[in-house]
Amino acid sequence: MNKVMFFAHLRDAAGVxxxxxxxxxxxxxxxxxxxxxKYNLPKMDSVMAAINEEFSSNDETIREGDxxxxxxxxxxx
Amino acid sequence: MNKVMFFAHLRDAAGVxxxxxxxxxxxxxxxxxxxxxKYNLPKMDSVMAAINEEFSSNDETIREGDxxxxxxxxxxx
Amino acid sequence: MAERYSRQILxxxxxxxxxxxxxxxxxxxxxxxALGSGNAEILVRAGIGRLTIIDRDxxxxxxxxxxxxxxxxxxxxxxxxxxxxxxxxxAINSDVEIRAIIGDANPExxxxxxxxxxxxxxxxxxFETRMAINDVSQKYRIPWIYGACVGSxxxxxxxxxxxxxxxxxxxxxxxxxxxxxxxxxxIAPAVxxxxxxxxxxxxxxxxxDWDAIxxxxxxxxxxxxxxxxxxMSKAKFAGCLSCGEEPTYPYLDKENRTKTTILCGRDxxxxxxxxxxxxxxxxxxxxxxSLGYSVKGNPYLLSVELGVERMVIFKDGRALIHGTKDLTHxxxxxxxxxx
Amino acid sequence: MAERYSRQILxxxxxxxxxxxxxxxxxxxxxxxALGSGNAEILVRAGIGRLTIIDRDxxxxxxxxxxxxxxxxxxxxxxxxxxxxxxxxxAINSDVEIRAIIGDANPExxxxxxxxxxxxxxxxxxFETRMAINDVSQKYRIPWIYGACVGSxxxxxxxxxxxxxxxxxxxxxxxxxxxxxxxxxxIAPAVxxxxxxxxxxxxxxxxxDWDAIxxxxxxxxxxxxxxxxxxMSKAKFAGCLSCGEEPTYPYLDKENRTKTTILCGRDxxxxxxxxxxxxxxxxxxxxxxSLGYSVKGNPYLLSVELGVERMVIFKDGRALIHGTKDLTHxxxxxxxxxx
Numbered sequence: 001m002n003k004v005m006f007f008a009h010l011r012d013a014a015g016v017x018x019x020x021x022x023x024x025x026x027x028x029x030x031x032x033x034x035x036x037x038k039y040n041l042p043k044m045d046s047v048m049a050a051i052n053e054e055f056s057s058n059d060e061t062i063r064e065g066d067x068x069x070x071x072x073x074x075x076x077x
Numbered sequence: 078m079n080k081v082m083f084f085a086h087l088r089d090a091a092g093v094x095x096x097x098x099x100x101x102x103x104x105x106x107x108x109x110x111x112x113x114x115k116y117n118l119p120k121m122d123s124v125m126a127a128i129n130e131e132f133s134s135n136d137e138t139i140r141e142g143d144x145x146x147x148x149x150x151x152x153x154x
Numbered sequence: 155m156a157e158r159y160s161r162q163i164l165x166x167x168x169x170x171x172x173x174x175x176x177x178x179x180x181x182x183x184x185x186x187x188a189l190g191s192g193n194a195e196i197l198v199r200a201g202i203g204r205l206t207i208i209d210r211d212x213x214x215x216x217x218x219x220x221x222x223x224x225x226x227x228x229x230x231x232x233x234x235x236x237x238x239x240x241x242x243x244x245a246i247n248s249d250v251e252i253r254a255i256i257g258d259a260n261p262e263x264x265x266x267x268x269x270x271x272x273x274x275x276x277x278x279x280x281f282e283t284r285m286a287i288n289d290v291s292q293k294y295r296i297p298w299i300y301g302a303c304v305g306s307x308x309x310x311x312x313x314x315x316x317x318x319x320x321x322x323x324x325x326x327x328x329x330x331x332x333x334x335x336x337x338x339x340x341i342a343p344a345v346x347x348x349x350x351x352x353x354x355x356x357x358x359x360x361x362x363d364w365d366a367i368x369x370x371x372x373x374x375x376x377x378x379x380x381x382x383x384x385x386m387s388k389a390k391f392a393g394c395l396s397c398g399e400e401p402t403y404p405y406l407d408k409e410n411r412t413k414t415t416i417l418c419g420r421d422x423x424x425x426x427x428x429x430x431x432x433x434x435x436x437x438x439x440x441x442x443x444s445l446g447y448s449v450k451g452n453p454y455l456l457s458v459e460l461g462v463e464r465m466v467i468f469k470d471g472r473a474l475i476h477g478t479k480d481l482t483h484x485x486x487x488x489x490x491x492x493x
Numbered sequence: 494m495a496e497r498y499s500r501q502i503l504x505x506x507x508x509x510x511x512x513x514x515x516x517x518x519x520x521x522x523x524x525x526x527a528l529g530s531g532n533a534e535i536l537v538r539a540g541i542g543r544l545t546i547i548d549r550d551x552x553x554x555x556x557x558x559x560x561x562x563x564x565x566x567x568x569x570x571x572x573x574x575x576x577x578x579x580x581x582x583x584a585i586n587s588d589v590e591i592r593a594i595i596g597d598a599n600p601e602x603x604x605x606x607x608x609x610x611x612x613x614x615x616x617x618x619x620f621e622t623r624m625a626i627n628d629v630s631q632k633y634r635i636p637w638i639y640g641a642c643v644g645s646x647x648x649x650x651x652x653x654x655x656x657x658x659x660x661x662x663x664x665x666x667x668x669x670x671x672x673x674x675x676x677x678x679x680i681a682p683a684v685x686x687x688x689x690x691x692x693x694x695x696x697x698x699x700x701x702d703w704d705a706i707x708x709x710x711x712x713x714x715x716x717x718x719x720x721x722x723x724x725m726s727k728a729k730f731a732g733c734l735s736c737g738e739e740p741t742y743p744y745l746d747k748e749n750r751t752k753t754t755i756l757c758g759r760d761x762x763x764x765x766x767x768x769x770x771x772x773x774x775x776x777x778x779x780x781x782x783s784l785g786y787s788v789k790g791n792p793y794l795l796s797v798e799l800g801v802e803r804m805v806i807f808k809d810g811r812a813l814i815h816g817t818k819d820l821t822h823x824x825x826x827x828x829x830x831x832x
Contacts, residue, residue: 007373007382008307009333012505042437046329048371053382055324055371055389069382071373073325075493076304076335077189077279077348084712084721085646086672089166119776123668125710130721132663132710132728146721148712150664152832153643153674154528154618154687158554164678164784165644167716196681199558215497218585219538222561225584245564246557305504306693339503341696342535347689354645354682354715368718376693377506379707381720445503 002062004035005069010047014039023068029058031068047072079139081112082146087124091116100145106135108145124149159201172361173201179360180204182271184259184287186235187211188340189301190277191223192349197356198243198250205243206267208255209235210482220335220342258482261286261406265293273359274298275352279335280489281328282412282428285396285405288313288321292397293406297359301352304338306377308348311386312355312367315397319389322396322405324371328429329493336490337441343376412488414481417474423484427471427492435469442491463487498540511700512540518699519543521610523598523626525574526550527679528640529616530562531688536695537582537589544582545606547594548574549821559681597821600625600745604632612698613637614691618674619828620667621751621767624735624744627652627660631736632745636698640691643677645716647687650725651694651706654736658728661735661744663710667768668832675829676780682715751827753820756813762823766810766831774808781830802826 002023006014014035023031028049036044049056050069062068079100083091091112100108105126113121126133127146139145163173181202183194186209194207213221213228213235221235228238240254257263259278268274268290276284276298284300291298292315300321301310313320351372358366370383395402404410405428413426435456442449448459457466463477465487473492475484502512520541522533525548533546552560552567552574560574567577579593596602598617607613607629615623615637623639630637631654639660640649652659690711697705709722734741743749744767752765774795781788787798796805802816804826812831814823 007380008304008375009338042434043329046325046327048324048384050382050384054385054387055319057389057391069384071309071371071382071384072333073281073329074302074304074307074309074333075279075281075329076333076338076340077185077187077277077302084719085643085714086677119773120668123664123666125663125723127721127723131724131726132658134728134730146723148648148710148721148723149672150620150668151641151643151646151648151672152618152620152668153672153677153679154524154526154616154641159558160555161674161679162558162681164676165680166678167645168678168680192685195561196685199561199681201558216499219498219501219540222534222538226587227584245566248565306506335500337503339505339507340500341504341507341693342501342538343689343693343696346531346535346685346692350682350686350689350715353685354680357680357682358716366716366718370718376689377697377705379705379709379722381722383718383720 002065003067004031005067007069007071008074010041010070010072013041023062023066024064026062027058028056028060028062028068031062032058032070043072079142080144081108082144084146084148085151087118087147087149090118100139100143101141103139104135105133105137105139105145108139109135109147120149162200167363167366168357168361175362176203176357176360177201178203179272180206180270181356182267182274183207183277184264184274184283185209185277185279186223186239187217187277187279188220188335188345189303189349189352191221191239192346193275193277193353193356194239194243195222195246196349196353198247198252200357201247202250202360204251204253206253206255206271207236207239208257208259208263208267209239210256210258210486211235213238220340220345258485259283261290261411264290265406268294268296271296273356275356276300280493281325282405282489284321285328286411289396289403289405291315292320292401293403299352299355301348303344303348304333304335304340306341306344307375308344309371309373310348310351310355311371314364314367318369319386319391320394320397323389323391323394326391334490334493337445347374347376412485414485416479416481421477421479423475423478423481425473425475425484425488429471431471432469433467433471435467438467458491460487460491465491501539506702506705507696507700514701515542515696515699516540517542518611519545519609520695521606521613522546522616523603523613523622524548524616524618525562525578526556526616526618527559527674527684528642528688528691530560530578531685532614532616532692532695533578533582534561534585535688535692537586537591539696540586541589541699543590543592545592545594545610546575546578547596547598547602547606548578549595549597549825550574552577559679559684597824598622600629600750603629604745607633607635610635612695614695615639619832620664621744621828623660624667625750628735628742628744630654631659631740632742638691638694640687642683642687643672643674643679645680645683646714647683648710648712649687649690649694650710653706657708658725658730659733659736662728662730662733665730673829673832676784686713686715751824753824755818755820760816760818762814762817762820764812764814764823764827768810770810771808772806772810774806777806797830799826799830804830
């Protein structure tokens with residue numbers, strides 16, 4: 001299983017801090033698409049992802065036990 | 078064995094970020110006294126200690142594998 | 155005033171040598187809003203040699219809650235931010251050479267201003283300008299520091315050409331909608347936390363302490379008591395058009411930028427964003443509505459009342475700003491909502 | 494100026510209700526130095542109802558590098574910090590009721606000022622005053638927020654009487670020597686980071702969002718890229734004389750405080766610290782020497798040239814400040830070096 005954490009407004013959109021899913025074998029991009037649909041999350045394509053606190057591209061494959069974090073880039077200043 | 082981390086000016090005084098010692102069975106106060114002597118650390122009596130990221134008094138007994146952090150209180154403002 | 159910098163000279167990371175370096179450096183600040191105010195003030199107080207600061211907006215009442223260079227008087231005089239910033243910064247430190255520019259930081263302007271500077275600090279409110287900063291940084295080998303904040307949340311990342319990944323490695327495209335202070339709100343502590351990170355990194359770059367640079371992408375939320383550091387060692391993308399093997403600096407290209415046109419006789423400016431893509435009108439309407447803006451719409455467009463102006467936005471991101479003929483102002487209005 | 498607070502009302506953690514609460518609250522700020530400047534400015538910009546701010550010092554050139562309310566003019570006019578702070582804060586927000594007090598925040602003054610306030614913010618530079626704030630907080634059930642910084646390092650902790658441990662639970666005694674900005678130096682980003690944490694917590698307390706309060710003791714180092722949160726659930730000490738079962742509020746007692754006496758005809762003030770104990774003269778000499786102060790000594794005492802004054806410090810912490818007859822100023826000089 002994999003812990004998936006949402007940051008900033010993604011958390012408001014998802015309604016939870018984190019979820020547990022079985023994402024082993026999927027790419028980060030596939031997981032994004034799946035979660036975007038399931039939780040109706042906005043603009044997942046520009047959201048950054050980290051696997052075990054390391055930046056990860058959409059092509060990276062998730063392994064059993066990996067912790068995934070989604071961090072939406074913020075524009076305000 | 079136990080990892081001991083030094084913060085702020087304690088690190089400058091000790092000359093290292095962290096050390097590994099066998100402190101199991103000792104109290105935090107005993108470890109402070111020992112390190113104060115060994116590394117010539119100033120004012121260890123007012124330094125705060127955390128065991129595994131939880132605040133710990135001088136009376137607490139250290140167990141095998143515990144990570145200890147020493148954080149000197151800062152006065153500037 | 156040799157005494158003036160004594161407390162930061164006492165700090166071993168700076169020292170006398172570091173202070174001399176700080177005094178010989180030139181920083182380019184893009185924006186004089188919340189992040190621009192705070193970052194500029196810290197650098198000017200620290201005795202930076204020269205500061206160039208550019209901003210296109212005027213001081214408004216809603217800025218005062220978080221933009222530390224401005225006062226009620228600046229609002230009532232409707233001073234441009236760059237001018238008001240210069241006035242305060244000179245009162246703080248008359249030794250610093252300050253060049254304040256009232257205008258839009260478009261790619262040509264950025265390229266011109268960046269030449270010869272030692273560091274660019276991002277204090278803008280939109281990703282189009284950030285991507286242009288990122289390309290200028292790579293083209294001229296000048297470090298820059300990304301910073302942003304919304305609500306109680308913020309982030310920062312330091313980009314050193316030839317060493318770290320760049321913003322285009324991370325995002326690969328301009329996000330079409332990002333939360334801004336006008337849509338997500340903002341509290342001053344989050345601004346200051348982003349500034350703390352940006353200005354600490356600025357000091358490291360100015361004193362050339364390259365080992366001390368934070369290699370991680372930091373993200374925090376002060377209301378939720380969160381602080382995360384993301385390692386970036388795998389983030390560099392060899393095919394990146396900004397910092398990869400064959401860079402084209404795409405965001406300096408005229409094709410890849412927001413286009414503004416005055417619609418004759420209509421007191422309206424048309425905005426075409428640089429990226430084509432579908433805006434989620436439903437989500438945007440919900441967001442703007444819950445923020446108290448008056449919103450009307452149909453499946454093809456949304457119309458939002460923004461005080462003086464009215465913005466009509468279409469599904470492809472194109473927009474009309476009614477009530478102004480000022481291209482720069484219209485772009486500013488658009489980017490404040492769309493990011 | 495209803496528009497004025499719009500961006501923080503947009504933030505869901507505050508909203509209209511939170512803004513109304515902020516506008517009805519009274520905050521007591523102890524100190525108008527670096528932390529006091531920044532915290533006061535954020536609260537005044539945010540539209541706090543009333544602010545009382547107390548400070549005993551004058552604006553000096555060496556303050557300008559990090560104390561954001563002050564300008565070169567304040568230095569040349571030698572304005573007391575409280576007066577200079579009031580002037581700038583009123584220009585920022587004329588709606589806030591500001592009471593600025595030029596004086597020493599001793600326990601009697603603290604007790605008098607604290608009554609009826611909703612929150613005390615620690616912006617002092619010494620632990621003796623912090624321990625008195627801590628006792629006043631417990632006695633009158635007023636939350637307070639500890640904050641401190643030295644070099645690139647800082648920390649903060651929020652103390653809610655009846656809920657969290659208090660500062661006396663953590664320290665059990667006043668540290669006899671703590672690093673200060675005068676001995677360890679300070680950079681402005683570390684000041685702003687401590688302020689970010691203190692002011693975010695202040696907002697939570699003012700809008701009464703108790704669940705959002707950070708329960709951990711936070712500590713950071715911006716140059717070393719560190720950020721640590723220490724859990725405090727086991728830190729409450731039942732026998733604590735400040736917040737335990739039988740509180741005596743020891744730091745409000747006349748016995749437990751620094752005593753200052755003018756030595757007749759000698760232009761000298763004697764300082765007796767509140768805590769007896771042995772000062773490591775050798776370490777202090779090394780530290781002061783490496784900071785560039787001129788130090789002489791023998792096994793019984795040290796003599797340090799501090800510009801106008803000369804301080805002679807004995808092994809038991811007692812000191813003579815030569816070159817002044819001003820008790821408050823002498824105490825300030827002592828605490829700036831000894832913490």
